[in-house]
Amino acid sequence: MDKVFVQALExxxxxxxxxxxxxxxxxxxFDLEMRHDNRPAALGDDLTKALDYAALSQKVTxxxxxxxxxxxxxxxxxxxxxxxxxxxxxxxxxRLTKPGAVANAAGVGVEIERFADDSSMS
Ligand SMILES: Nc1nc2c(c(=O)[nH]1)N=C([C@H](O)[C@@H](O)CO)CN2
Numbered sequence: 504m505d506k507v508f509v510q511a512l513e514x515x516x517x518x519x520x521x522x523x524x525x526x527x528x529x530x531x532x533f534d535l536e537m538r539h540d541n542r543p544a545a546l547g548d549d550l551t552k553a554l555d556y557a558a559l560s561q562k563v564t565x566x567x568x569x570x571x572x573x574x575x576x577x578x579x580x581x582x583x584x585x586x587x588x589x590x591x592x593x594x595x596x597x598r599l600t601k602p603g604a605v606a607n608a609a610g611v612g613v614e615i616e617r618f619a620d621d622s623s624m625s
C-alpha cells in the first residue's frame with residue numbers, strides 16, 4: 504500500500520503533566536505516515552483525488568494548538584483519531600516528539616499506529 508507522509512511538523516502548544524507546564528507553550532513535533540492508495544490521484548494528476556498533506560497538516564496544527572493535554576500519549580491518540588475520522592486513509596502512524604523535555608535527550612515521545620477498521624481507543 505502507498506503512503507503519504509508529513510515529516511517534522513512543528514506546533515507550539517501548552518502540553519505537559521507538571522504545573523509549570525500549564526502556563527507556557529512548548530514545541531512538539533509530529534511525524535505522520537498515512538497508508539493511502541495514491542493511484543487515482545496519480546492517474547488523473549488530480550489533487551481532489553489525493554490525500555492532501557497540506558490540508559491534513561493544517562488540521563493537525565489547529566487541533567494541537569487548541570487542545571491542551573497533559574500527556575504526549577493523549578495528543579498522539581487524538582491526532583490519530585482525527586486523521587482517521589477526517590481523511591480516507593487505511594491507517595495512520597503518529598510519532599510525537601517533545602524536544603528538550605528531558606535533559607541530555609534530543610527528544611522524547613511516543614509512536615502509535617491506528618487502523619481505519621479499528622479506530623476505537625480501547
Ligand atoms: N510517558 C510520558 N511520560 C512523561 C510525560 C508524558 O507525556 N508521557 N510527560 C512528562 C512531563 O510533562 C515532561 O514532559 C516535562 O518535561 C513527564 N513524563
